[in-house]
Amino acid sequence: MGPIRGNKKKRKIELKIDNENVLASGSSEEGSIDWWDEFSKRIAGSVSPSKGLDQFESVFKVSRKTFNYICSLISEPMMAKTTNFVFLNGKSMSLNDQVALALRRLSSGDSLIGVANFFGTNHSTVSQVTWRFVETLEERGLHHLQWPSTEHEMTQIKSKFENIRGLPNCCGAIDTTHIMMLLSTSERTIDVWLDRKDNHSMILQGSTFFDLAEKGERLQGKKLKLSEGTEVQEYIVGDSGFPLLPWLITPYQGRDLPETKSEFNKRHFATRLVAQRALARLKDVWRMIQGVMWRPDKHRLPRVILACCILHNIVIDMEDDVLDELTFTHQHDLGYRPEVCETADKNASISRDKLSLYLSGRLPA
Template identity: 40%
Template sequence: MDTLPEYMGRINARHLELYCSIALLTSVAAAQSGPEWDKFSHFNHVKAYAPEGDNTKKWYVFYTVDPYNLETNVSHSFMSRGTLTSFEDAQGFESLFKMTRKTFSYICSLVMGPSMEDMNRYTFVDERVMSLEDRVAVSIRRLQSNEPTESIASSVGVNESIILLVTERFVEAMWEPARHHSNWTDSSEKDQIKSYNMHNCCGVICTTRIPFGPNWDHEKNGSTLMQVLIDPVMRFRNIWLGSAGMNQSSLLQDSALFKECEKGSLLNGSKLKVGLDGSEVGEYIIGDAGYPLLPWLLTPYQEEDLSDFKAEFNRRHSTAITHALKALARLKDAWKWLQGESWWPANLESQSKIIYACCWLHNIVIEMEDDAAMLSTKRRNYSKEVREIAKEDAVRARDLLSQHFLASRSSEVGEEGDEAASSGSGAEKKKQEAQTRTTDEEISILTS
C-alpha cells in the first residue's frame, strides 16, 4: 500500500526528500486533511516527487514548517472535496459509502493519474464540473448498488451515460495501482496469516458464480465462475476467472494457482512438525469436497463412520469453509453490482476488470479499517525453494495433520483444566489469608 512508514513520525531530522508514487504524493499534498500529515509535518523542509515517464520529478510537493508553506503542481481539482462527499459528520459519510473517509481518500489517490486527468469535461446536470472525489463517489455508488443506473443518476444529479462512463474509467484506472491488494503473500506475512485453527493452513479456496446483467442491447450476458483464495481476515489473496463452459474442476486446473502449486513454486514455505518421529506437513490450502485431494489442497474426509482424529479434522475444516463463505457473502452484499441485476458492459475484458476492482475494493476496506488485518505493503517475494510435490502423499499428510489436531486439542483442554485448578486454589488461598488479617491491616489496605 502507498503510505509512509509509521516510524517516519518519530524521526528527528530537519530535511526530508522523498521519491514516491503519484498516489502517495497526492496524500502528502493533501496536507492536514490527508492521512500522511502526522508522519511528515514535523520536518522543517520536505521535498517530495513523483515520476511520469522519464521525468522523475514531474509532480512535486514542497513543504516548510515555519513559516508554513506548501507548494504543489498536483491539480487542486483532483484533491478538492467533491459535492457528493461533502458530509460534515463522519457517520453520514460512512453510512452512505460503507467506508471511512480515510479509506475513500486512499482510493482517490490510487486513481489520481493520467487516466483520470482528462475527465474534467464530465459534469453534473447543472453543468458543474465533477471533481475527482465526485467521480470516485459516483463509481462507488454504482458498484455498491443493484438499482437501475437511471435511479442512481437521478439521486446524484448526473446523466445516466456519464455514470457508466465514469465507472468504467474508474475501474480501468484501478487496474494497475490496486492489483497488489490481491497479491500472494511473501514468506514472512504468510507465516502470520496461517490460521483458521488449522496449523500451517494458508487459506481457503472457493468457487462462486458471478452473473452478468443486461448490456446496452438489454441482452443477458450470462455469467462466469470466479475462484478465490481467502485468508483468515476475509481478504481475497488470489483471484481467477473462468471462461465459458468451465466448471469448478476445470477452473482450478486452468488457474495459475494450480499450476504454480503443482510445480512446487507456491506453498513452499515452512513445514509443520506433526509427529515425534520427525514427520512434517508442508503448507496447504483447504477446499470443499468438490476439489481433488492434493498434497497442497486438503479436502474433508467422506467416510460414514469417522474416527476421532478424522472427525476433528472435518470439524476444523468445516469452520474454516464457513468463515470463507462469509467473505464471499460480504463481497456481494457490499458490491451489489456483482449480483448481476443491473447493466454490465458487453465486453468480456471490461466485465473481468469490474470483478477484480470489486475484490480489490473489498480488500482495501478490510486493510484500512479492520484491526485484525495486516496492511499488505509488500510486493511478491516468493521463496526460491521448489517443493517436490510428486514425492508427497496427500492421504498420509491429511491423516498426520488430523492426528496432530486431535493431540493439540487434548493438550489445550488439559492446559485449560490446569489453569482453572490453579486459579481456584489461588482464590481459596487468598480467601484464607484475608480471613486471618487483623483489623489494623484491613484499615491499612483500605487507606493506602
C-alpha cells in the same frame, strides 16, 4: 481466496496519507471537506444513515480516510485523460465527484439510471466514469492483491489459521461464488456462460493461484514436523468441490466416519469458513456483483469484479472501521450446493490422514 490479511502495521505505514492535502493534482476545492458539504446538500434526503454509520459512510461504504486514499491512488492517471464529464447542469465533475460516482455504482448495486438520478447526470456518464475508474484502479491498485512476500508475514498467517481450530501449517482457505447475469434472448445461446444449474453466471475464484501452486510457485515454504519422520507441507483448505491435492486439503467424504476423521472435518469446516465469510462480505459491500446483473458487458465484467476485490482489500488494509458497522448475510451463493470432486492425489490423502491423527493426538511420536 487467499490467506487472512496480515501485517497491518506495515501496511498502515505504507498507506499513510495527509488527508488535508490528499490530491497531488486538482483544485484545493477537490481536496477539501467543502466537497462533501456541497455534495451532501444535493443528495439531502436521498439516503438515510445506516446504524452506526454517518451519511458519507452510508453512501459510499468507506470512511473519508479511505475515500481520500483512493482519490490519491488514482488521481494522476484518472485526471490525465481528456474526457470531461459533466452533470446535467453543465458543471464539470471533479476527481472527487468521479470517484464518488464510481464507488456508489459499485457499492449500491443500483442501476445506471438509479445512480444517474442520484448524482444528477445521465446513465451514459455513469457507465463511462465507472469504467474509467475500474481501468485506473486496475492500473494503480493491484499491489493490494498479493500473496504474502516474506516468511514473517506467512508465519503470522499460519498462526491465525491454527488459532481457529488447530490446523497446523495452513496458509489460507479457498471458495468459489457465482456472479449472476441476465442475458438477452440472443446471448442465452452462448454455452460458455452457463453454469452447472443452467444459470448464466461467471464464477469468481483465484484461478491463477491454482496454476502457480501446481507449478510450485506457491505454498513451497517450510514444512512442519508433526512427529519423528512425519512432515506436512504448506497448504490451503477447500470444500469437497475441489480436488484433494498436496497443497489443497479437502474434507473426508461419506457418512459414519471414524471419530478421528469426523473431528478433522469439524476443524476443517470451521477453518474454511474464513473463505465463505470473505466472499459473503465482498458481495455484501460491493453489491454490484451481489445480485443479478442485467446484460453486463462480458468482456469488462471480469475487470469490474477485480476492481471490487481491490477496493475490498483497500478497505481492509486501511483498517477501515466501516466494515465493523455493516450488517453481513454470511451467505454468498444461495441456491448452490457444492459439488463433490472425486479427484484425490495419493500423497495428499496420506498427508490428510497424518493431519487427522495428529489433531486427535494419535500420531506416533
